[in-house]
Amino acid sequence: MIERRSFVRGAGLAGVLAAGSAPAIVHAQATLRWRVASSFPKSLDTIFGAGEVFAKKVGEMTGGKFQITVHAAGELMPPLGVVDGVQNGTVEACHTVPYYFFGKDPTFAIGAAIPFGLNSRQMSAWMFEGNGLKLMREFYDGYNIVNFPCGNTGAQMGGWFRKEIKSLDDMKGLKFRIGGFAGKIVERLGAVPQNLPGSEIYQALEKGTIDAAEWVGPYDDQKLGFYKVAPYYLYPGWWEGGPQVDLFINKKAYESLSAEYKAIVEAASAYAHVDMQAKYDARNPPALKQLVASNTKLIAFPKAIMDAAFKTSMEVYAELNSSNPAWKKIYSDYDAFRRDQNLWFRFTEARFDSFMQAQKL
Structure with a gap:
């Protein structure tokens, strides 16, 4: 031990690196930087803002070691070009709505919203407790993408x-x-x-x-x-x-993360997922x-x-x-889940909501 300490003091950092003795130390000090291409303009502080919420949380949970910048639609690439950007590694990630890319394959739409589909609570249930996340990840794997739910607007206007x-x-x-x-x-x-x-x-x-x-x-x-x-x-x-907004991450970039950073990405995206809908429901x-x-x-x-x-x-x-x-x-699983959800909501959420909305409070 004494000899090793003497070697470190005498050789200096350059000598240690040359000897291959300190990669763990260097990695611990390194700052990781990612770019997220958004499909949304900055003026929309709700839907664009969810990407910023995600990035901020990652930074906070890593003590600033994992820095993510979020770039508005058109800044790095066209708003509908972000999936191609992630797929080919131009950027590490994007924040977008999967159904924009139904032209590549209609299956993309199931990951966001389809007509007469799940509401936002049901969508989160399918994703996190049903087979949604597993099935969509298998599908997106063919596009070199790992997806994370990262927002929901709730039911929209027509x-x-x-x-x-x-x-x-x-x-x-x-x-x-x-x-x-x-x-x-x-x-x-x-x-x-x-x-x-x-x-x-x-x-x-x-x-x-x-x-x-x-x-x-x-x-x-x-x-x-x-x-x-x-x-x-x-x-x-x-x-x-209940349209879901996703964080799409380049598969190679994601797999290069440590287990700790992967857990942080998962936690930060889940936080942003809840935060977006809370903002819409309040505003x-x-x-x-x-x-x-x-x-x-x-x-x-x-x-x-x-x-x-x-x-x-x-x-x-x-x-x-x-x-x-x-x-x-994927739709077969989604359809069965929707059927059971609607049966349950008929006796609970829908009945309670319709009663409350008829009251004069």
């Missing part, structure tokens, strides 16, 4: 329309900005889906390039100013009962009041449209079960 929607006929030819997989359904209802990122929606709506647009809900929609150019605000967003009610005070017209989707959309959605899922093995494997 979007902003320049003209009132009274029947299915009003959907014909409607140029509707609608995210991801849901476009397949509205297209069969006669609308023309447009898959625009959030930062481009207002301008398109203002110029009349599109006739309608959905984003998230009152808090974000108010920030984006949609109420100024489209007065009709429809509900509910039947295609987004949407006052924002909705302000929108109504600004002459926004709240209108429920006509039942005929809801019924047609449901029927069409089930037809699309049946077609995918026949043509896409990855979809069939």
Whole structure:
């Protein structure tokens, strides 16, 4: 021991490194830096902010040794190019909504939201206690990705329309900005889906390039100013009962982490997952009041449209079960879980909520 200490003092750090005696010491002192490419603009402090919450928590739990910077949509790559960026290792991770990438494979959508799917609580239950996380990770492995739930908006609104929607006929030819997989359904209802990122929606709506647009809900929609150019605000967003936002990590980057850092990533993403929905649930009610005070017209989707959309959605899922093995494997599990969840919620959450919402408090 005395001889070793003398060697360390005499050789100095360079000598120790050359002798291969201190890699553990060096690694303990090294700072790890990652970049996260977001699909969202910085102005949306809820959905973009969840990425920042994640990064901050990782930094706090590692004493600043694991530093993550979050880059807004377009800063490093286009908002819909982030999966390619993670897949090829341009960035270590991205923060996005999986259904944006249904064009690669419709199965991506199940990891976020599909029309008439799970609500946010049910989605978290499927992910964390059901087979959701396991099944989606098996699927994403083919894209060189490891996924973590990292946010949920809760049930969304149905979007902003320049003209009132009274029947299915009003959907014909409607140029509707609608995210991801849901476009397949509205297209069969006669609308023309447009898959625009959030930062481009207002301008398109203002110029009349599109006739309608959905984003998230009152808090974000108010920030984006949609109420100024489209007065009709429809509900509910039947295609987004509980859309999950994910952290996608490059597989090689993730596997290079220590067991401790992997646990920290898991914990920080779970924290951000809960934090995002808490923010939306707290901020949407006052924002909705302000929108109504600004002459926004709240209108429920006509039942005929809801019924047609449901029927069409089930037809699309049946077609995918026949043509896409990855979809069939995951959707079969998802469908069974949804059935049991709806049975349970019918006697508990739904009944309690409907009673409470009818009360004058």
